[in-house]
Amino acid sequence: MKLGTLDDGSRDGQLVVVNRAGTRLLPASGVAATLQRALDDWQDCAPRLRELAHNLESGAGDGAEALRDGWLAPLPRAYEWVDGSAYLNHLILVRRARGAEPPATLETDPLVYQGGSSVLLGPYAPFPLPDAEWGLDFEAEVSVVLGDVPRGISAQAAEHSVRLLMLANDWSYRNLIPAEIAKGFGFFNSKPSTAFSPFAVTPDELGDAWRGGRLHHRLLCTLNGQRVGAPDAGVGMHFSFHDLIAHIAKTRAFSAGTILGGGTVSNPDESAGVACLAERRARELLAHGAARTPFLRVGDSIRIEMLDAEGQSIFGAIEQEVSAP
């Protein structure tokens, strides 16, 4: 099933069930007021939400038209947002671009960082840019929403922790990163609020495109109306989501509603294009001695979407414009 959150003026919005086509919706208030509440009591809520989804799909439920407006992030605030960097090609290219080496444990020890999660952006939220010198970049990602995860869970057992999948735009200020990395505590100011797709979908909705903890579809990335990349999210993801869950849970537990990103999708095949500008700039730097693609400026727009085998949008699109602050 597909779930979404409509802006009703409250901090967490209103949970709705959406049909496969993303055109009709039913409020889920009879089951759970918010997505977090549904995740808090998933065993009880999920079957009842599925029933609503079934009614909506079969025409038994009335449903309202799903408009483009009003969508918040499925979780407008979350208890954790942890972002991995599982596509090694991305990591190698981006580090090379800032003159840094990939870590020695690149292939054995996953890289993750803890992101901010008290303010998450909706799919159509404009992105105010206070300072173009900060080097704004988008990063298109696949993310999962977890159920309760005990400390020490194995990658195999982690399979059952994935409740939902969403797309993410992990906005980054590239020019703030080197100084933060040099301080040794990782990203902070360099990672402003992340945006998410309108719909979060259960794994079963994805058929066998979701297998082995990887989502095997292309992630379509468009800048100012021009396609800049369509890398396959199932290709080059060295650590699966299950591996990442086992990694983050090595020393602590996580409660339901934690969001975990797989990192900027990146294929070794250059013709797949890019899911962020830093990679393109890195390739330019290596080929021509200098980056030619500028970072984002006020007025630029980003679109991120994933289609299923029938060409249907799975998560709805993230469509954000960079705006004046």
Next chain:
Amino acid sequence: MKLGTLDDGSRDGQLVVVNRAGTRLLPASGVAATLQRALDDWQDCAPRLRELAHNLESGAGDGAEALRDGWLAPLPRAYEWVDGSAYLNHLILVRRARGAEPPATLETDPLVYQGGSSVLLGPYAPFPLPDAEWGLDFEAEVSVVLGDVPRGISAQAAEHSVRLLMLANDWSYRNLIPAEIAKGFGFFNSKPSTAFSPFAVTPDELGDAWRGGRLHHRLLCTLNGQRVGAPDAGVGMHFSFHDLIAHIAKTRAFSAGTILGGGTVSNPDESAGVACLAERRARELLAHGAARTPFLRVGDSIRIEMLDAEGQSIFGAIEQEVSAP
């Protein structure tokens, strides 16, 4: 006023108002079921909670006995937990101990890291230690709970964002830190779940001990019944909480309920002792060529408390025992 959260079997517990002495309590369910809900609507809830506190103090409210058992962290899960490192003496000593230099921007650019916040430990929660080789250490800190913070707030305006103060025990696995720092993304596995004091108090409760964004009282740290440190939290805190808020909000907003730590309290005066073992080990290393104090082992116990000028415990004590996993 003092607030606390009692374990009622729910994920967020039950909000209660506590008297000054920490001996009597009144459920706040008529105002807000949980502390997060009170923070979500602080303008409305705070005066009503104050009225309960007044009734309790004056004897007009019945109140129940506040027992030692049943306290969760005031926020058993939070939307963000950001920890600064504002006591430069700590930073310099701990980095020296692992052969690293403090960053060049030490005195001008605050160091903060984003911690995990979906599972926060109560003040008396045992701390299971899966592997003594990870080098378990406590870190005694003062933390603040914020209201909504807009992006770009100034340090001056940030003064009004501080809703509550609490003590924290920022558990750390010291031996996992060097490898994580080397990877460049900051701490993750090296920072297991953090514990908090039973009571969160409003700034006015602290009188002029809370001034300039610093809390001027000694933080009493006890290991296995022996005092290991009593550094003054108002001394050596180079960046105030207001500075830290302005820093974290440089590129994004935060929503109410975000917890911000000031970092391990540390005084340049060695006779004040330590609020973590890493500092003591660093001093031993510098004096004798080797650290003598071992990291924590199963059976060790930690007590962290702060008294006011009258010797009254302000936040209640954090008392945790390291347990078998």
